[in-house]
Amino acid sequence: MAGMIEVYDLHKTLNKKKVLDGLTLKIRQGETFVLIGQSGVGKSVLLKHLIGLMEPDRGEVYIAGEKLEYAKPEVLKKIRRRFGMLFQGGALFDSLTVGENILFALDHLRPEMSLDEKLHRMRHSLELVELPGIEDMMISSLSGGMMKRVALARAIVAEPEIVLFDEPTTGLDPITTATINDLIVDLKKKLAITFVVVTHDIKGAFTVGDRIGMLYKGRLIFEGTAAEFEKTENPYVRQFVEGRSQGVITEDYKNQLAAVKKPVSGG
Amino acid sequence: MNFRERVVVFFHEMGEFFLFVLEVLRRFWAGLHQGYEIVMQVYLIGFESIPVVVLTGLFSGLIMGLSLGNALESIIAGTAQYLSGGLSVALVKELGPVLTGLIVVSRVCSSVTAHLGTMRVTEQIDALETMGVDPVEYLVVPRVVAGILSLPVLGFISIVFSLIGGWMMISGVHGVQTSVYIEWAQIPLKVNYIVESLVKMMVIGGFILLVSTFEGFRARGGAAGVGEATIRSVVTSSVMVIFLDYVLGTLFMIISGVFV
Numbered sequence: 016m017a018g019m020i021e022v023y024d025l026h027k028t029l030n031k032k033k034v035l036d037g038l039t040l041k042i043r044q045g046e047t048f049v050l051i052g053q054s055g056v057g058k059s060v061l062l063k064h065l066i067g068l069m070e071p072d073r074g075e076v077y078i079a080g081e082k083l084e085y086a087k088p089e090v091l092k093k094i095r096r097r098f099g100m101l102f103q104g105g106a107l108f109d110s111l112t113v114g115e116n117i118l119f120a121l122d123h124l125r126p127e128m129s130l131d132e133k134l135h136r137m138r139h140s141l142e143l144v145e146l147p148g149i150e151d152m153m154i155s156s157l158s159g160g161m162m163k164r165v166a167l168a169r170a171i172v173a174e175p176e177i178v179l180f181d182e183p184t185t186g187l188d189p190i191t192t193a194t195i196n197d198l199i200v201d202l203k204k205k206l207a208i209t210f211v212v213v214t215h216d217i218k219g220a221f222t223v224g225d226r227i228g229m230l231y232k233g234r235l236i237f238e239g240t241a242a243e244f245e246k247t248e249n250p251y252v253r254q255f256v257e258g259r260s261q262g263v264i265t266e267d268y269k270n271q272l273a274a275v276k277k278p279v280s281g282g
Numbered sequence: 283m284n285f286r287e288r289v290v291v292f293f294h295e296m297g298e299f300f301l302f303v304l305e306v307l308r309r310f311w312a313g314l315h316q317g318y319e320i321v322m323q324v325y326l327i328g329f330e331s332i333p334v335v336v337l338t339g340l341f342s343g344l345i346m347g348l349s350l351g352n353a354l355e356s357i358i359a360g361t362a363q364y365l366s367g368g369l370s371v372a373l374v375k376e377l378g379p380v381l382t383g384l385i386v387v388s389r390v391c392s393s394v395t396a397h398l399g400t401m402r403v404t405e406q407i408d409a410l411e412t413m414g415v416d417p418v419e420y421l422v423v424p425r426v427v428a429g430i431l432s433l434p435v436l437g438f439i440s441i442v443f444s445l446i447g448g449w450m451m452i453s454g455v456h457g458v459q460t461s462v463y464i465e466w467a468q469i470p471l472k473v474n475y476i477v478e479s480l481v482k483m484m485v486i487g488g489f490i491l492l493v494s495t496f497e498g499f500r501a502r503g504g505a506a507g508v509g510e511a512t513i514r515s516v517v518t519s520s521v522m523v524i525f526l527d528y529v530l531g532t533l534f535m536i537i538s539g540v541f542v
Contacts, residue, residue: 068408092414106409123413133434 018077019177020065026075027060027233034060035071035234042258045081047203047210049224051217053264057104058213058229061160062179065211067091068100079176096124099170105162107154107169114150117141117169124173135153140168143205143206144198158204160191164198165191184219196222217256229255233265302496306422313423320424327390327425327491328432332439335385338442343369343379343447351452362456366467369448370441374475376527378441379482382433383523385440385488387516394425395515398498399508407499412508422495428490433487434480441479478534486526490519 027035033058042048046134050058063069063074065171070085077083078097084090106216108117117137121128128136139148144164149157157165163183171180183199184192203210203223214220220227221241229252237244237252244256254262283291306313312318351362365400376403401407405419445467452458497515499505 063408066412068411088416095414100409102405102409104403104404108409120413123415228368270340 016210018042020211021077021081022061022065023075023077025061025064027057027064027069028072031059033233035064035074038074038084038230039042040228040238041236042209042211043226044209045207046210046225047199047223049212049214049217049227050218050230053255054215056232058215058230059181062100062181062211062213063228065097066100066179075165079259084199095172097176098177098179099173101163101166101170101181101183103182104217105166107162107166109154111154111155112150113141113146113152113154113165116154116165117150117172120169120172136172137168140172141165143202144168156269160187160195163187163195165212167202171202175208177209177211178206180210181216182214183215184216189280192216199223215255217258231265267273289294293353297426297492298500299496300421302450302499305418306426306492309416309418312416313419314427315495316420316424319420319425324431327386327394327428328435331386331389331432333434334389335382335440336443338381338385339443340447342377343444343449345447346444347373347451348455349449351456355456361373361498362452363462364459364466364481365458366445366463367470368446370445370467373444374471376477376531377444377456378437379479379486380527381423381444382440382483382524383486384520385528386429386433386436387490387523390429392512392516393489394491394494395498395501395512396508398495399501399511402499402501403504403507416494416506419539422492422499425448425495429487429489429491430484433483433538437483460531474534474538478530481534482527482530485530486523489522489526493519493522525531 018041020040022038022040024035025035025038026149032211038057038061040061050061052058060069064071065078065083067083067085072116075082078094082096083094098182107113108119111119114137118133119139121133121136125133125136138148141150146161146164146165146168149161149165154162154165167183182197187195199210199212200223209225212220212223224241226240227244228235229244230236231249231251237249239247244252249251250263254264347365350365354361354365398407399534401421407421410417449460449463452463454458471542494515497511497518502513
């Protein structure tokens with residue numbers, strides 16, 4: 016299968032911390048690729064690079080073979096039309112109703128559509144996320160799970176080729192989490208487009224992912240199917256998958272902390 | 283943070299603000315096409331500020347009429363009738379722009395920074411970008427334009443109501459006739475004072491909205507970050523209202539000295 020998203024040697028430093036350190040990654044067309052890793056390892060930062068919200072210090076990103084030119088707003092704007100993005104907190108505009116939020120995306124991404132067509136699309140996308148008929152509700156009256164679904168409806172309404180999910184289940188109860196994961200699987204079957212999901216919910220990753228990649232210290236340290244993840248002896252993956260407090264990741268973290276403290280105690 | 287670090291941070295922020303202003307200027311023309319947003323912001327920033335501007339204008343006029351009228355009468359009896367001349371010049375040149383600017387800062391700038399700051403920390407501004415909407419065109423330019431358009435109108439209302447307040451006191455307490463009050467209010471006024479006042483209000487209106495949108499855009503780190511951004515916005519804008527009044531006042535004095 017062709018590479019829908021290709022990332023080569025991506026580097027990014029934020030607040031003097033190397034967040035991405037030569038990351039290389041290839042995501043195939045039509046697959047659901049899940050990125051897992053601890054909080055703060057750069058998963059969301061990578062997503063923001065893919066959609067052009069952040070510019071890398073070094074490295075290249077290609078979307079469907081087209082290079083992402085971060086310095087050219089027109090190229091970025093064109094490439095962004097290929098994407099839909101579900102933000103961690105939903106990022107819904109709270110001054111608008113549910114319907115207006117979704118129509119806002121259509122107004123700007125598909126300005127050529129007639130109002131009737133837009134209204135039809137908006138209602139259809141709410142049906143896809145199993146929330147039909149709530150277009151007149153205000154965002155403040157929605158529950159956490161409903162907000163994520165509305166945000167998902169907004170992300171898919173303009174028929175993107177790629178949907179980016181930034182922590183789609185964070186902050187939700189276990190049942191809502193499972194429902195959202197099922198919804199992602201279901202949507203994937205219906206839409207047959209490329210999904211990139213960032214999460215630290217390992218169970219969810221195995222449920223929705225065709226392939227899973229683990230990010231550690233700004234690099235992809237392992238990628239494979241759920242079965243390959245279960246089998247691997249990689250100590251970093253094992254500690255993360257098994258959710259153990261002791262292991263190589265914790266050791267690394269302690270060493271890092273000691274290295275930071277050393278000059279202070281020594282001087 | 284020691285003094286050296288504070289100086290570095292200050293210049294860093296100045297640089298960021300300068301780049302932000304350049305970006306706004308670059309996007310200004312495109313932002314002018316956001317007709318609905320501009321009308322909405324003129325309503326929120328300008329129209330909704332009218333009651334508070336009327337009240338503060340009226341009461342400042344009342345208190346100035348009372349205090350200054352009494353002061354003039356105690357120096358030379360019968361001079362309260364000339365008060366309106368001084369009052370009109372002071373209001374048009376300085377007090378109108380400054381008072382209105384400070385009211386807009388307290389009512390509008392705080393809310394603009396809090397709103398945009400919340401949008402920033404909840405990733406709504408990022409969401410706008412992913413939908414192909416330029417946040418500067420959509421969020422900043424309409425607010426700055428609304429500031430430029432609204433402040434002169436609000437300032438005019440404030441000046442008129444201050445003069446009404448002054449008249450109420452001067453005629454009520456010192457028995458000065460209305461026709462005398464109006465006549466003396468006009469005599470010392472010059473056209474260039476009105477031009478100066480208009481320019482000041484437009485510059486102040488645009489600038490304080492630039493500061494408040496800038497602070498909202500760079501808010502980081504949740505509710506605490508938005509709170510800090512709002513404080514910075516209100517403090518900087520308040521200081522800038524008085525500073526700009528001083529700078530522009532001096533500039534106009536130099537210009538009128540050269541051309542008159």
